[in-house]
Amino acid sequence: MQLSREALLRAYRQMKVIREFEERLHVEIMTGEIAGFTHLYSGQEAVAVGVCEHLDTDDKIISTHRGHGHCLAKGCAVDAMMKEIWGSRDGLCKGKGGSMHIADVDVGMLGANGIVGAGAPIAVGAALAAKLDGKGKVSITFSGDGACNQGTTFEAMNFAVVTQAPCIFVFENNHYSEHTGVEYAVGTQQDIASRAEAFGMKVWRADGTDFFAVHDTMREVLDHVRAGNGPAAVEFDTERFFGHFEGDPQRYRGEGELDRIRATRDCLKKFRESVTAAKLLTDADLDAVDTDALDAIEAAVAAARAAARPTAEDVLADVYIAY
Amino acid sequence: MAQMMYREAVVSTIAEEMARDPNVVVLGEDVVGGMGTPGGPEAIGGIWSTSTGLFGQFGKDRVIDTPISESAIVGAASGLALAGKRPVAELMFADFIGVSLDQIWNQMGKFRYMFGGKSKCPAVLRMAYGAGYNAAAQHSQSVHQILTGMPGLKVVIPTTPADVKGLLRTAIRDDDPVIFLEHKALYGVTGEVPDDPDFMIPFGHARLSRAGQDVTIVSSGLLLGFCEAVADKLAAEGIGCDVIDLRTTSPLDEEAILDSVEVTGRLLVVDEAPPRCSLAGDICALVASKAFASLKAPPQAVTPPHTPIPFARELESAYLPSTDKIEAAVRKLLAWR
Ligand SMILES: Cc1ncc(C[n+]2csc(CCOP(=O)(O)OP(=O)(O)O)c2C)c(N)n1
Ligand SMILES: [Mg+2]
Numbered sequence: 001m002q003l004s005r006e007a008l009l010r011a012y013r014q015m016k017v018i019r020e021f022e023e024r025l026h027v028e029i030m031t032g033e034i035a036g037f038t039h040l041y042s043g044q045e046a047v048a049v050g051v052c053e054h055l056d057t058d059d060k061i062i063s064t065h066r067g068h069g070h071c072l073a074k075g076c077a078v079d080a081m082m083k084e085i086w087g088s089r090d091g092l093c094k095g096k097g098g099s100m101h102i103a104d105v106d107v108g109m110l111g112a113n114g115i116v117g118a119g120a121p122i123a124v125g126a127a128l129a130a131k132l133d134g135k136g137k138v139s140i141t142f143s144g145d146g147a148c149n150q151g152t153t154f155e156a157m158n159f160a161v162v163t164q165a166p167c168i169f170v171f172e173n174n175h176y177s178e179h180t181g182v183e184y185a186v187g188t189q190q191d192i193a194s195r196a197e198a199f200g201m202k203v204w205r206a207d208g209t210d211f212f213a214v215h216d217t218m219r220e221v222l223d224h225v226r227a228g229n230g231p232a233a234v235e236f237d238t239e240r241f242f243g244h245f246e247g248d249p250q251r252y253r254g255e256g257e258l259d260r261i262r263a264t265r266d267c268l269k270k271f272r273e274s275v276t277a278a279k280l281l282t283d284a285d286l287d288a289v290d291t292d293a294l295d296a297i298e299a300a301v302a303a304a305r306a307a308a309r310p311t312a313e314d315v316l317a318d319v320y321i322a323y
Numbered sequence: 324m325a326q327m328m329y330r331e332a333v334v335s336t337i338a339e340e341m342a343r344d345p346n347v348v349v350l351g352e353d354v355v356g357g358m359g360t361p362g363g364p365e366a367i368g369g370i371w372s373t374s375t376g377l378f379g380q381f382g383k384d385r386v387i388d389t390p391i392s393e394s395a396i397v398g399a400a401s402g403l404a405l406a407g408k409r410p411v412a413e414l415m416f417a418d419f420i421g422v423s424l425d426q427i428w429n430q431m432g433k434f435r436y437m438f439g440g441k442s443k444c445p446a447v448l449r450m451a452y453g454a455g456y457n458a459a460a461q462h463s464q465s466v467h468q469i470l471t472g473m474p475g476l477k478v479v480i481p482t483t484p485a486d487v488k489g490l491l492r493t494a495i496r497d498d499d500p501v502i503f504l505e506h507k508a509l510y511g512v513t514g515e516v517p518d519d520p521d522f523m524i525p526f527g528h529a530r531l532s533r534a535g536q537d538v539t540i541v542s543s544g545l546l547l548g549f550c551e552a553v554a555d556k557l558a559a560e561g562i563g564c565d566v567i568d569l570r571t572t573s574p575l576d577e578e579a580i581l582d583s584v585e586v587t588g589r590l591l592v593v594d595e596a597p598p599r600c601s602l603a604g605d606i607c608a609l610v611a612s613k614a615f616a617s618l619k620a621p622p623q624a625v626t627p628p629h630t631p632i633p634f635a636r637e638l639e640s641a642y643l644p645s646t647d648k649i650e651a652a653v654r655k656l657l658a659w660r
Contacts, residue, residue, distance in 0.1 A: 035457030035636050087457070087635030098459045098634030114461030115422065116391050149390035150422070176360065177391055178352065179367045184359025185390040254361030312641035315633055323598050323629035 008281055009289060011053055011211060015045040015268055016293040017078060018069045024297050029246045035087055038099045041069030043241035046267035047172050048073035050214025051140060054222050060108045060126040060139040062119040065100050067112025070142055075107040082300035088307035095310045117150025124160045127167035136226045140168045146177020148192045149185055157199040160231035168225055169196055169233040172208060174240040179252045196233030208236025209265045239265045325518055330510040332487035333373040337411055339520060340495045341381050347495060348385045348403060349377055350396060351413030355388040371451055371510055393419045397426035404446040409495055417452035417466045417504060431500040432475030443498040453506040453545055453595060457639055460631040465595040468602040470502045471572040477501040477526055478573040480543040484514040486570060489524030506544040527574035535563020538653050539583040541606055542593040543569040546644055550593050553649045572602055580606060581614050588619035589656040593649055598626040620659030625652050
């Protein structure tokens with residue numbers, strides 16, 4: 001199905017904002033201003049956006065330690081996210097969570113997560129709630145090629161099948177879990193979708209660096225799940241452009257690998273090539289979005305730097321009792 | 324004596340024990356690092372560099388890189404142990420006991436007793452704990468008190484490189500499951516370590532790191548250094564503190580604590596875990612019930628508040644015990660009545 005000009009521009013902008021958000025953090029983190037562990041999503045934008053462009057705020061998603069892209073794609077505010085990463089009391093989680101725990105339940109984003117594999121069971125619960133509500137809403141859990149090895153993920157898949165929960169298991173296979181290759185850690189010949197299939201759900205596979213492949217696939221997946229056919233799974237083959245965490249020397253990569261994936265597997269470049277070739281958008285249209293996205297990030301960083309800092313009293317905010 | 328870092332003491336002790344006993348095996352996520360990647364095995368070791376070189380020296384059958392499956396890691400460690408091996412499993416972050424709790428609590432900790440004393444489970448579970456890196460609520464916790472509350476487990480908290488060496492060797496040679504808690508902020512600390520290949524520190528024997536007559540301070544891990552700094556500062560004012568490094572919280576060296584409090588009459592416990600149902604409360608209760616007559620002031624504790632660990636720098640530092648808070652607590656004890 002052909003996307004409207006507005007939808008194309010919007011999808012591109014979403015991906016570009018995520019990219020610039022992450023590229024900027026990569027630079028800012030080196031100055032030491034940002035605390036904690038940060039895992040960047042650069043390279044995987046087409047997955048988050050290709051999935052979330054189909055959703056509204058009543059559909060739920062749950063994310064991972066590499067959560068910025070999912071959060072932005074689901075509608076978390078850029079400024080409030082940046083402030084959270086900066087540890088401001090005006091951040092999305094008042095500076096309590098930081099990069100790994102960004103959440104905004106008001107937009108259906110049930111949280112990034114520091115525990116690998118923790119999201120899938122929670123997503124099943126949200127899916128069961130959606131089933132009870134009967135409005136055709138879904139719940140989506142993002143998991144990596146590492147998270148797919150957790151027992152929690154297996155339990156959640158079977159649970160979703162036996163309860164026919166409208167839950168979608170999105171596996172982002174970026175070929176690495178920390179410093180370990182998918183070839184070693186996933187026993188099913190690097191194939192994650194076949195596991196989900198074995199649990200009794202319908203599965204799809206697509207190129208996660210191609211926005212249109214993701215978007216088209218997700219339309220089918222969502223039609224299937226929203227129609228009441230129970231859970232589904234989809235595996236996207238994708239790439240992460242930075243280290244596992246900021247500071248990772250990435251010695252596990254192959255010679256020239258980073259240059260190669262940036263040159264041939266960049267979802268933003270691919271998007272630009274295909275929409276300009278098909279004369280759906282012009283380079284000038286996309287350049288304008290690029291500038292706009294960069295401005296948004298620049299403004300968010302400036303706002304985060306200037307934002308209010310938390311104080312010692314804030315430690316005891318949001319507890320039901322203090323000791 | 325050799326100078327080495329805390330993390331080097333970890334890996335060298337494991338290597339020495341692996342060389343000495345073919346039953347010692349290592350397992351955990353990224354303990355080899357680089358498996359199944361273009362860079363190949365050992366392209367990068369584990370994130371704490373506490374298994375560097377082991378794979379090259381002992382091979383893939385004894386240094387087992389695992390998928391992200393903490394339940395299976397701990398369960399497999401138990402199985403290896405029940406079948407006669409001496410596994411040293413790494414859980415990376417102590418917070419991940421959450422994923423593997425059944426295997427720790429209902430399984431490995433219970434076999435010996437539940438099977439009528441007929442089985443041994445000589446497994447070591449190593450993990451990095453503690454805050455200070457703004458790693459937030461799921462990567463910063465101190466879990467010793469949860470595990471100390473589980474009968475059947477031994478719980479070790481080394482503070483110096485020498486203690487890592489002596490206590491880890493004891494842990495590996497011990498026939499019971501041992502939880503070995505390494506503070507992240509101590510990995511880079513350097514100290515003298517005995518060369519004796521059989522240097523061991525028995526469990527249940529605390530270390531007196533400062534001696535004084537006025538106040539007993541009990542602590543372990545990173546915070547022990549904070550307590551020492553306060554003791555040194557107060558010593559200049561003529562206030563003497565006994566600073567007791569617990570080394571193991573299970574078994575607990577009750578005698579060392581009680582003997583000290585009988586002299587000082589004042590107890591301060593400094594601990595990185597939250598205050599309710601805690602080690603700090605436990606030790607205060609111990610002293611109140613067994614050294615009541617010696618007490619000149621009610622036992623005190625410095626711990627974080629009863630909240631998850633917050634992310635922002637300002638919040639985490641307000642959350643954590645500090646030298647200021649420890650000093651204030653000591654002065655409060657001295658000013659009592
Ligand atoms: C329960 C648990 N185990 C281990 C970790 C440490 N850890 C954080 S991310 C990660 C790798 C995850 O790999 P994958 O699921 O492929 O996600 P990716 O990092 O590639 O996005 C590991 C081992 C963790 N955070 N939680
Ligand atoms: Mg991965």
